[in-house]
Structures are given as structure tokens and as C-alpha cells.
Amino acid sequence: MFRTMESPSRSGDLTTGGARAAGAVSRRRFAHLASGAVLIASLTTACAQADASGGAGKALQASGSTTVAPVAADAAEALKARGLNITVATQGGSAGGISQLGAGQIDIALSSKPVSDEDKAASPKTDYVSTQIGADAVGIIVSKQVADAGVGNLTKEQAKGLFEGKITNWKQVGGPDLPVFVYDKEPGRGTREVLDTFLYRGEKPPPPPNSNNFAIVGGNLETRNKLESTPGSVGPLSTGFVEGRDKLAVVTLDGIAPSSENVATGKYPMSRPLYMVTNGPAKDDAKKFIDYILSDEGQPLLTKHGYLTLKQIGR
Numbered sequence: 574m575f576r577t578m579e580s581p582s583r584s585g586d587l588t589t590g591g592a593r594a595a596g597a598v599s600r601r602r603f604a605h606l607a608s609g610a611v612l613i614a615s616l617t618t619a620c621a622q623a624d625a626s627g628g629a630g631k632a633l634q635a636s637g638s639t640t641v642a643p644v645a646a647d648a649a650e651a652l653k654a655r656g657l658n659i660t661v662a663t664q665g666g667s668a669g670g671i672s673q674l675g676a677g678q679i680d681i682a683l684s685s686k687p688v689s690d691e692d693k694a695a696s697p698k699t700d701y702v703s704t705q706i707g708a709d710a711v712g713i714i715v716s717k718q719v720a721d722a723g724v725g726n727l728t729k730e731q732a733k734g735l736f737e738g739k740i741t742n743w744k745q746v747g748g749p750d751l752p753v754f755v756y757d758k759e760p761g762r763g764t765r766e767v768l769d770t771f772l773y774r775g776e777k778p779p780p781p782p783n784s785n786n787f788a789i790v791g792g793n794l795e796t797r798n799k800l801e802s803t804p805g806s807v808g809p810l811s812t813g814f815v816e817g818r819d820k821l822a823v824v825t826l827d828g829i830a831p832s833s834e835n836v837a838t839g840k841y842p843m844s845r846p847l848y849m850v851t852n853g854p855a856k857d858d859a860k861k862f863i864d865y866i867l868s869d870e871g872q873p874l875l876t877k878h879g880y881l882t883l884k885q886i887g888r
Contacts, residue, residue, distance in 0.1 A: 577590070578659040581857065584593050587827040605806060605884045623716075624828070631658070632659060632760075633657065633659045633859060634678070634680050634857045635649075635660065635662070635670060635679060635862070636681075637663065637664070637667050637670015637671065637673070637684055637850075638663070638685040638686075638763055638847075639792035639793045640685040640763060640792075640793060640811050641848070642662075643705075643731065644651065644847075644866065644880070645661045645681075645849075645866075647685055647874045648862060648865055648866050648871055651865070651870075652865060657861060659862060665761070666761060666791065666792065667686045667795070668686075668692075668761025669761070670682035671684060672692070674851070675696025676696070681850065681851055681859055681863070682850040683849065684703070684847075684848040684849075685763030685764065686763035686767075686844055686845075687846070687848070688701040690828070692831055699852050700853045702851050703848045703856070704845045704848060704851070705847065705848055705888065706849055706863075706883070707793050707847045707875035707880045708844055708847060708883055708885075708886045710811070710813075710831035710843060711767040711810070711811055711812065711814065711831075712812040712831050713732055713768075713808075713823070714808070714809070714810045714812075714815055714821050714823055714824075715807050716801075716805060716820060716822070717820050717821060718749065718804065718824050719749060720822035722748045724824060725825065726824055726825045726827075727746065727825075728826075729771065732826070734746075735807055736763075736768070736772065737782060738755070738781075738782025738783075738787060740753060741784075743805060749751040749765055749805075752786060753786060753807060754786045754789045754803050754804070755779065755803055755808065756788055756790045756796055756803070757787065758791070758808075758809060759789055759791050762794075763768045764810065765809070766807040767844075771826070778844070790808070793810060796808055796810050797815070797821070800821055801820045811879070812879065814879075824842070826843065827842070829842065837886045849866070
């Protein structure tokens, strides 16, 4: 179904799928995490030193969402044999990629969220053009221990209670007598925006709870690792990253599972489009790269990583 790449922070086919210190110390740690979260998600098809010395042409630079990065990395690998020199990285998630594009630092932003009015205001000279390449489901993920003890579904109000720190023990929602530990995504992450939209529908989310059982995480891989290693954990994560992970489970939301059909029809409440964003219409190598991902040859890369193709969502 759905698969992704990220790390730990805040924001019918899938059944499988801590601690933030209070006050200033926590905020400093979060700032350090956010500024240092650089993960090279894939490859360059030519040596960067050759670029610097004038040997090979300058690499096409793509960066951003750790959800979109696996697809972009595979496409870069496939296109290497055709002479395209592409570097794929993840820096700051979707918001980071959009910001880098606005600053002229990269050629393509990888994003699992739409470009916002705030993004456009921050870089008014940038002509953001978004090309959707597929779709993804975000799940609320719990430890298998919690799911096996009776927590297979959460209502919206129960999910709010968990992420706001009002539900502190799983027995409050029919689960085991086990403390809740929340991993939430960094602001600006596409996953976080999907969760906030589901829980608050345009209203401003409350501040994070002042709790030792709450932590902010970044990318998908980090998030998954934290969820797997923390008893009683819960967090938002692309459902594709949970496939085949026997320590984790995806709960249904108000009884609705993140199946392909439910995502395609919009019935599942936490789905999102996946984008490649350029400054103006894509051209030259950027256009070749995006066109490949949109092609019959490239679209199966979405399926490989647990996402939905454009055809599957009727586009």
C-alpha cells in the first residue's frame, strides 16, 4: 500500500503496520534537531568533485520531503544510464525543500504538502509550479502491543486527546495499562499538516503539551525507529513505512482504514498528494526527470514504495 522515508518528530488493506523535556531545554533541542536534520536519501549519478572541477555537468538538485525522496531516488538511479546527473536529498522536509527552491538553492522541491500562501509570500519572486506525481496515506501508528491489547480504532476526539496530552494511559481508550508516549512531527512537515487538518480543520492547533512523554521528530525513518523502540508509543507516519513492520500497527480512524480505495475516493481522512515543485514550468533535465516519474515506466515507483499512482486516484 503506502511506504515512506522520514525521522522522529510531531505532525481496507493496512493492518500492520520518548521524551520531550519541558520548557526552554526542549525548545533548544528541537531547534537543534530541525537545523541539523539533513539526510542524503539517494545518490548522485556523477561525482560532485567532477562538477567542481568542470568535468561533468552540474547535477540537477532535488530536495525536501522524506516521503517523496524514495521515489525520486529510484528515478534518479534509473535515469543515470541515460546521462542525467541528479542529486536527491532530504533537508527540512517539505517546508525545507520549498524554502530552498525559493532561495534558488535547488531545482526541484519534493513535497508532500501544497505550497502555502506563506511560502509564496516568503519568496514572492518564485513562480511555484507543482506537479502531482501520486498520493499517500498518513496513518496514526501505535505499537503492536497497544493494538493487540484492544486499540484498533481511534475517533477524532480520542486522537486529539492523545496528541494534546489529555489521554496519558492507553487504558483510557480501551487498551493496556500503559503510559502513552507521543512522537509528533516538526512544523512544516507534510505529515504534520495532514494530521492537523484532520484534527482541527483550519483551527490553530494548541501548543504541544508540557510532558516528558512527548517528543518532536522529523523524517519518516526517524519516526518509525522511535515508534518501534518506545513502549506505548503513538505518532503520525506515512502508512507505507509501516508495511511489514511487526512492531507497529495502523489504527482505523472513525472506523475507516487507509485502503487504496478509501484513499482514492477521499473517504479516508488523512491522505495527501505528492508533488514535484519547480520555479516556473519544468524544463531541460528537470522536465525529463518529472516526465519520467509521470510515465508508464516511472509510475510503478509509487507502488513500489506503498503510494498510489495517478491512475489509481483517477487522475
